[in-house]
Amino acid sequence: MSSPALDSLLAAQPNWIAGDGSDLAARRSAGLEQLRLQGLPTLRDEDWRYTSLKILEKQRLQPIHQSDVVSNETLESTFLSDLSGPRLVFVDGCLVPELSATQNLPDGVRIGELTDTVTADVSLCAALGSCLPAQGHGFIPLNEAYLGKGACIHIGRNVHLEQPVQLYYINSGTVAGAAVLPRNLLVLEEGAEAVVLERYIGLGDAVSFTDVQTEVCLGANAGLQHYLLQEETQAAFHIGGLYVRQYQDSRLVSHVIHLGGRLVRRDLDVRLCGTGATCELNGLYVGTGRQHIDNHTVVHHEQPQGTSKQLYKGMLDDRSRAVFHGRVVVSEGASKTDAQQNNRNLLLSKFAEVDSKPQLEIYNDDVKCSHGAAVGQLDTDALFYLRSRAIDKALARRILTVAFAREVVEKIPLPALRKHITEQLESSLLRGLH
C-alpha cells in the first residue's frame, strides 16, 4: 500500500537538522533504517487491529520546527492561569524561550531542551532511549529518526519539586501537514519527586501530526505525577507514548485526558522493574464527531510486591470510536502482585463504537488480579429521577454524563486542572448531547 505520509517523512529526514549532540545523528540514521525496514503498523498487527491508519497515511506530512505565526498573547491565552511553575512552550515543534520559564529552579533540578540538556550530561545521554521497547511499533523508530527536539527534565536525589512542570506543545494549525516529533526524557533520581504536565493544543484547522514519545525513569523511592492533556483539534493526528521504568518503591500516578484529536493513539507502558513499585493509571476520553481514540496500556509486573491500578472511562458520541486495550503481565518472579484494571464506556450515539480488550497474563500464583470492562448507556432510572425533579432531558443526560466522568476527574489532585477539565467537559464537548 502506498503511504504518502510515510514517504514524505522518509524523504524529509536527511534534511532534518535538530542540533547535533554527541551521537544523536547516529541514532537518527539507525532510526530511519529501522523505520524503512518496519514501516508503519497495519490492522494485521494485533495491537492495531481496531485502529486503521488509512486516513493518516493519505496525508502529505512535513516535519517542522519553526513558527512565529502566532502572537504571544494568543499563546498565553491558552495557558492554565491558576497554574504556576516551570514551563517549556513549544510552538510547531520549536521552543519559544520568551514564553518558557525555567529560571530560579531549586538545586538539583534541570529543565531544558532535550539536545542541550542531554549533550551536557553523559548519564542522561545514556538514559535516552533506554525506556523504549526494543521492538516497538513503527512510530518509535520514526520518532527516533527525528530525534533532537523535546524536553528533558532531571530531578536530582531527594529533591522535591513541588510546582508542576508544564510542557506545552502548541500546534499553530497554519501549516498543512505539519509534523512534530518530539521526544521527552524525564529522569527522577532516587527519592526525587515531581509533577509533570504534558499538554497538546491545536489552534488552527490545518491537518497536523504529532509523534511524541516520552521516556520516564523513576529511581528508587521516586514519585511522579504525570498528566497528559490532549486538546488538539479534530484535524489532528496524535500518536504518542509514555514509557516508564520504575525502580524499587517508586510511585507513578498517570492521568490521561483526551478531549480532542481526529485520530489518537496513546501507548502507556509501565515496567515495574523494582520491588514494591506502584502505579496508578487513570484515563478519560471523550469522543465526538468522527474522532478515533485508542488507548493501549501495559503494566509489566516484573518484581514482587508491585501494585497497579487502572481506571479508564470513555464517553462516545456521534460517530466517534474508542479502543481500550489494557494488558497486565505478571512475571514468574512477581509474587504478591496486586493488579486491578477497569474500563467503562458510555455509548451516547447509535453510530458510536467501542472496542475493549482488557488482558491479564499471569505467570505467578501469588497474585491478586482483576479486570472489568463494561459498555453501556446512561441509567434510565437515574434519567427519569432527574426529569421528575424538573430537569429537562438534555440537561439530565449532560449531568449524568459529566457525573460518569467525575470519578476520573476527581482523582486529579491539582484543582486548577480539575476545574479546567470539568469546564471543558461541561461546555464545548458535550454541547451536542441529545
Place this chain on the structure above:
Amino acid sequence: MGTSAEEINGLVGREYKEGFVTDIASDTLPPGLDETVIETISAHKQEPQWMLDRRLEAYHNWQQMTLPEWAHVDYKPIDFQEISYFSAPKSSKDKLQSLDEVDPKLLETYKKLGIPLEEQKMLAGVAVDAVFDSVSVATTFKQTLFDAGVIFCPMSEALREHPELVQRYLGSVVPSGDNFYAALNSAVFSDGSFVYVPKGVRCPMELSTYFRINASNTGQFERTLIVADEGSYVSYLEGCSAPQRDENQLHAAVVELVALKGAEIKYSTVQNWYPGDEEGRGGIYNFVTKRGICHEAAKISWTQVETGSAITWKYPSVVLQGDRSVGEFYSVALTNNLQQADTGTKMIHIGSNTRSTIISKGISAGRAQNTYRGQVKVLAKAQNTRNYSQCDSLLLGDRCGAHTFPYIEVQNPTAQVEHEATTSRIGEDQLFYLRQRGLAEEDAVSLIVNGFCKEVFKELPMEFAVEAQALLGISLEGAVG
C-alpha cells in the same frame, strides 16, 4: 506458608486412568494426505459424489491456508504427512445390525471406560453413539429415538440415509474455509454423530457420543451436526479419551449446531483426552471448531469441562442471528503439568434483544498455561442486547500461568456488556480454615476447587456433573494416600 508449590504439585499430580490400549486389528491408511486419501475415505463410506466434491474443495482450501499462530500455546510444528487419516477396527462391517456384531474387545474397552454399550446395563435415559478411531461402532437406544422421530446416528450413516438433511446443514455454520483445522476436518472427517430433532419434539433422552482414539499415529477428525427444528429441545453429551502414548496425536473436530426458531440445544462436553505425561511427552492436540447458530428465540448452551489434552484450542461459539435468541457458555478448564489450554467463546449478537452469558473457570497447576480467549461482538443493528461475562482463574503452584484475553466490540448504544475477571490462588486462610475444621489438605483443595467450579457444574446434566466432579477429584488426588 500453608502449602508449598511442591505439595500442590503433588496434590494435582495423577495418573491417567483411561490410558490403556485396546489390542485390536485395524484397517489403517498409511500416513500422508493427498487427494487419493480423501477419495479412499469417501469411497470407504460409500458417500454421495457431492460429499466427495466438498471434501476435495475443502482440501484445496486447506492447502492455501497457514497454521494459526495467535493462540497462547506453544508446540512443535505438526507434520501433516506423518498422520494417518483413517483407521477402523477390522471387524467392523459396513453396517452393524445389532450390538451382538460388535467386537467383544470393543465392548470391553467401553466397559473399562465406564460406558457399557449393552442397553440393559446402561444408564436409563442416555443414548450413546460410540466412535472408535475413525468410525462409529455402536449407537444405542435407536428404536426409542426412532419412535420419537429423532434421528441419532453416525455421520457416515446419515450421509447415506438422510443425505438431503446433511447436505442442507453440513458446513452451514462452519464453512469449510473457516479456519485451518476446520478446513482439514472438512476434507478428511471420518465419523461423528448426526442428530435431527423434528419440530416441536422434546428429545426423550439425553444423547451422548463417546470418542475414543486407539490406533497410534492416527488423527481423529470427527464431525458432529445437530439440527433442532422449530420449537424442539435436545441435550447432547460428549466424552472422550485416548491411550497413553509418547507421541502427540491430533484431534481436529468440527461441531455444528443449528437451533431453528424457538429451539433449544444444550451441548455438554467432558473432555478427557490423554494429556501427556509429567514431562509433557505425548498427549492429544485438541484443535476443535464448535459453533452454533440461533434463529429467532432459540437458545444454545455450551457447557464444557476440559481436563485432558496436551493442547486445547477450542472456542464453542454462538451466532445469535435471530431476535430474542440466547447464547450461553459455561466452562471449566483444568491444566496441569505441561498442558496448555487456549479456550473460550465467541458471542456474536446480530439479532435484537439477544442475550449471552459467559462463565469461565480456569484452573492451572504445575507448569501449565491456561488461557481464556473470548469475543463479544454487538453489531450495529442489534438493539437492546445484553452480555455478561465472568472469567475467573485459580492458580495452584508458582510455575503455572493464567491468562485472560477478552475482546469486546460494541457498535450499538443500547447494548449492555459487562465483563469481569479475577485471578487468584487458593487462599491460605481458606485452606487453613478448612484444615482447622479437620479436613485433610487435599480434601480442602478439592473442596475449594469444586466450589470454584460450581456455577459451571450446575449446568451439566446430573450424571455428567458427577463424572466431572470425580474427574477433578482424580486430578487433585495423589500426594496423600
Place this chain on the structure above:
Amino acid sequence: MLSIKNLYANVGDKPILKGITLQVKAGEVHAIMGPNGSGKSTLANVLAGRDDYRVTAGEITFNGKDLLPLAPEVRACEGIFLAFQYPVEIPGVSNVNMLKASVNAIRRYRGDKELDAIDFLALIKDKARTVEMKQEFLYRSVNEGFSGGEKKRNEILQMAMLEPRLGILDETDSGLDIDALRVVAGGVNALRNPDRAFVLVTHYQRLLDYIQPDFVHVLADGRIIRSGDKSLALELEDKGYGWIEQERSVEARI
C-alpha cells in the same frame, strides 16, 4: 386539581392498571392503600410520566391540562412531585447540584428569577435542618450509600425544596423508625395548604395518625375497589384487605 378518568396502563405488555378513576381537589389529602403488586407504584409512576409505563386508555388532567403528552420534567415544573418508593442512587451527582438545577428549572418555568448560589445554599441548609438531615449529606452523591431511612428523608428534603402543588409519596413511610416517620409527616404537614394536595401511598395506618387523610382508597388488581374516609383505613388495619374482596363478590352475587 387532578382528575383521572378510567385509566388503563401497561408495564411492558402486561396490563397493570385496569380502569382507575380518581379526583383530587386542592387542599385534599388522599391515601391509597392496597395489597402488594396491586398497581399503586404503577399509578404513581404513570402520573410522573415514566416512559416504560404505557397508558392504553383513559385520561389524566392536572389543573385542567392534559397531563399525558407532557414530559416528566414539564410535569415536575407543573408541580407534580413523586417521592419514589425506591429512590435511585446517582453516583457522581451531588444532592446540592441536582437540587440547584431542579429549583432553577422550576423557577424559570414559572417565570421567577433563578436563585444565585448563596440564596440557594441558605435555602437548602434551612430545609435540611427541618428534615433533620446532616449537612454532609447535601454534598454526597444523590442517595449513594444512603440507608433506607436516609433516602426517604432525602425525598422529603427535595419535596420541601421544590414546593410542589401535588405531592405523591409512594410508601415514603415504609421501613422508617418513629423519628424518621415524624420527619416525613412533618414535611408533608408543613407544606399542607389550601392550594396543595397530597396522595399518600401507604400500607400503614401509622402514617395516617400523623397526616389525617380526607379520603382513603383501596387499590386491588389495578382498580379502586373501595373509597371512604379515614375510618376505612382503620377498618383495613383491623381486618386486612380480604373482607373487601369478599363483600364485593357477595354483592356481585346479589
